[in-house]
Amino acid sequence: MTSKRSNLLERLERLVAVGIELSAEPDADRTLGHIVDAALELTDADGCTLYLARDGALHFEIIRNNSLALRLGGPAGERLTLTPIPLRQADGSANLHAVSAAAANRRRTINLEDVYAVTEYDFSGARAFDQANGYRSQSFLTVPLIDHEDEIMGVLQLINALDPASGQVVAFDRDSQYLAESLASQAAMLLNKRQLISRLEALFIAFIKVINAALDEKSPYTHGHCQRVPIITMLLAEAADRTRAGPLKDFVLDDAMRRELELAALMHDCGKITTPVHVVDKSTKLETLFDRIALVDTRIEVLRRDARIRALEAQLARLAPDAGWRAEVDAGQAEADAELDAARTFLRRINQGGEAMSEQDTARLGALAGGYRWHGPDGAERPLLDAEEAAMLAIPRGTLSDAERGIINRHIDMTIAMLEALPWPKHLRHVTEYAAGHHERMDGKGYPRGLTGDQMSIPARMMAIADIFEALTARDRPYKPGKPLSETLAILGRMKVEQHIDPDLFDVFMRERVYMDYARRYLDPEQNDDPDVRTIPGYNPDMIDD
Incomplete structure (x- = not known):
């Protein structure tokens, strides 16, 4: 009896430790793998299947079997292609034939000593698996994962409890069931949390799209810009991540930064929703609500x-x-x-x-x-x-007066104000900083804060190059045609020399041919004039710092 209590205490301690590990794991896929590994360890089971509930069915997420050295699904397993198990039958009634669906629908654990002796559930799939693999499925412990709102998050199914002393297959005892149910409860809460975070992020992305749709209704030119800048930004970020030479050789685009940068690029001009449309779309010097x-x-x-x-x-x-x-x-x-x-x-x-x-x-x-x-x-x-x-027609360059340019420039102040008003979670805390930097300059002469290059992060500096490149090549602006690549790169090269843009990122932009990747997919063929990179100011294709 003492030995049994000691063993249970060790397993309870392990359950607590597992809970701590699961709470600390930031990666959703690895979390699921930890759940399966912990379930096998806590119950001395030989196999485990984790199903996740979505779209009215239980989808196979991870399958593990120690005797067969089987690892399917999850971060370290082969891809699963098994047909999901429906929670409802064709007539709309609950599916109570499959034991996993029955446990989910009845919201209770089903503990079976020997599935070959059971007629209530359909185990034809298990029998076919046994026959194909020379295996004998016997004891099953099927536990639903239920969150605090009584929603089914999935099902944890353990197969063949092994006696620690003899190694023989036995039934899952009460302690194992208790531990599995406790683990399932923790797992359901974690999955609910992950799902909630995913839904909130999806809601936020949808909100961004609503803002962009509003900008589209207000100005199709701004909308196109908001769609293309993220593409260029991410192409440049991926190129910087690939580079193995020069000052950016240690730059790493991890998943967290990628997510933040994508959001920042999508929202970098959201403040333009407050800018008068006749200023945003001003195509001539005398245009207000009409061209005077x-x-x-x-x-x-x-x-x-x-x-x-x-x-x-x-x-x-x-x-x-x-x-x-x-x-x-x-x-x-x-x-x-x-x-x-x-x-x-x-x-x-x-x-x-x-x-x-x-x-x-x-x-x-x-x-x-x-x-x-x-x-x-x-x-x-x-x-x-x-x-x-007369004053408008005397504008020395472009179509905007100083006052109108000030109105346009205020969009970045509004963008910052809008983004800073949002309660960003920790893993998205850099979005505002990335988005706010696309009009700053390396020499500190940009706006709105007059930051120098060393005061900005690398992703913020990427945004500046992407914003300028898109503006120069865009062919849907009312005040100019899209420039060809040769002219665009020459302008960017001069900006590098004048300390307007990050010189190292510009070199990556050129060396990794980011401009060409974008041009092939998004520019008119006549804009791709096959520029000679040796003529670009400030760029030497033969010079790479180690």
Whole structure:
């Protein structure tokens, strides 16, 4: 009796130790393996099958049999392809024929001394297994895994209890059943926790997709950017993980970082949901809710008609038999038309913002803005361009004024505010930092915080390169066509030289041909112009630091 109590105490101590081990294991697959190993050890069983419940059936997750050296499923076993056991029959009634399904449906343990003597359950599968493997299934202990909400998480099925002294197959005794049920209870709680975490992450991903869908409705250009930046980011991260030379040779992209980086890339521009759409999608300098160049066109047409009216009035005043003056008036009208046409063409060109404004363009704009006068509906004389329109058309590069650029730049502040407001779990604590860094620069001249390269993590620096590369190559922007690879890489190379982007990551981007991996799948063929990497500023393909 003393020996039996001592053995039970040891097994109870082992059960407690197993509980501690399971709670500390971060990997879900390894957790399941620990459950099976512990069940075999605590009950002196020869075999064990772990089923997980999902989609109305019990799915084979892990099968172990020590006598047959059988290891299927789990982190260290061969892949399982067995047909799941349905919990319900075709007519909707509970499946009570399979012992595992019966234990789950009845929510109680089923302890059988010899399955060959049982007629209540269908053991044809066990008999076929025995015959195929020269085995004899005898005692079965089938324990449902039930969580605190009375939901079936799975089933733990132990096969052939072995007497420690003789090694003979015996029935599972009361102590073994108690230990198995205690382990099953712990396992159910752990599985419930894992499932809850998975569902919360799925809910969060769905929320991100809802935000992106809202951005899509607001601006298809922003939505496309939010979809493509994560692709480029992860291609670069995987390339950095592969590299075995240079300063990044020790970088490791583990599962935790991968998850955080993917989420950060998906949400890096979520703050743009607060940015006015007419600023986000501004394709010309004069565009607000519409392109005001049309108003300028109208004024020029008014000036043209005014000139024509003056010409007609001059004709009326000079009516005479001699009609030679008509050619003089027509020539004057043609000159005025040509001058106005040239002015309109010029204003339309600089409104696009595709080229930097030259000093000559700026001077000509100033002359046109006040040089032409037109009469409004109230009869008052006005300049061709008001002060705000002239200032917009004078934007030196691109289509955004300083004020509008400030509005755009505030999206990152909103992104940070939105992400910092979320109660991130420990394993996702770096998401905000990764997402917040995509507009920072290595030299500290970026925004919003003016961080230098050594103040940012490697994943945050990856985001910056991905964001710029996507913006340059994107072909769905309203204000520019997508640039070819050669021009894009040249711009990135200059940014490396100017300490805008991480030089080591740019070298990996080039050396591992990340740009080409992306181009083959996502760029138009004409953008892939087979760039000569030896011409890229700041990059030497022959220089690799060991």
